[in-house]
Amino acid sequence: MTKISKRPIEKTDTPATRAKLLDLLKRRGGQSSAELGQALGVTPMAARLHLYEMQEEGLVACVAKPSEPGQRGRPVKVWALTEGSARVFPDAHQGLAVGMIESVSKLFGEDGLKKLIAEHGDRQRAAYAEKLAGAKTLGDKVRRLAKARDEEGYMAEAKKEGRDWLLVENNCPICSAAKACTRLCANELQVFADTLGEGASVTREEHILAGARRCAYRVKAA
DSSP: OOOOOOOOOOOOOOHHHHHHHHHHHHHHOOBOHHHHHHHHTSOHHHHHHHHHHHHHTTSEEEEEEOOOTTOOSOOEEEEEEOGGGGGGSOOOSHHHHHHHHHHHHHHHHHHHHHHHHHHHHHHHHHHHHHHHTTOOSHHHHHHHHHHHHIIIIIOEEEEEETTEEEEEESOOTTHHHHHHOTHHHHHHHHHHHHHHOTTEEEEEEEOGGGTOSSEEEEEEEO
């Protein structure tokens, strides 16, 4: 009698696969194991094995997505990042930043804090102006700004949407500092507007501090 061998369940045991899964969930939001497996080029089961491990570590959670009206079958299970996953993404020394903000406010008051943030904004403008030097179109400027922000840990992307551009930031490496001083976010919005120039209008449409998964800025030609 011929024995039928059972093929072991596929699993890619590499830190790179875990990192890619986390990156996909950070950039695209909740997804099913089938969607994640397809993006990685592995089976849904292989993706789930990694997701189960990360679930035990408190990095991801699985929720049932309700079926669409008129759609039959079981609800799709969607995997998403938890608040605990923040520890695996760039944080730009947030503890130090929060402490500095609190110290400046205590020692020099609100006026001192305003001057500190204004100085920070001036430094950003100078750095981004250098990055955008020579850019001839609005799209080129947005792409270069997104690249600069990505290098700073914001997991930033530039996306064309109709006649507009979207500057998307999937991570906020200064989130704790921004919560301690919301003026930082208002300052960055102004920095973007100044950097892109008078020919552009910038509005924030999604905001992590307001509970969104990401920050998104719509850039229109003025």
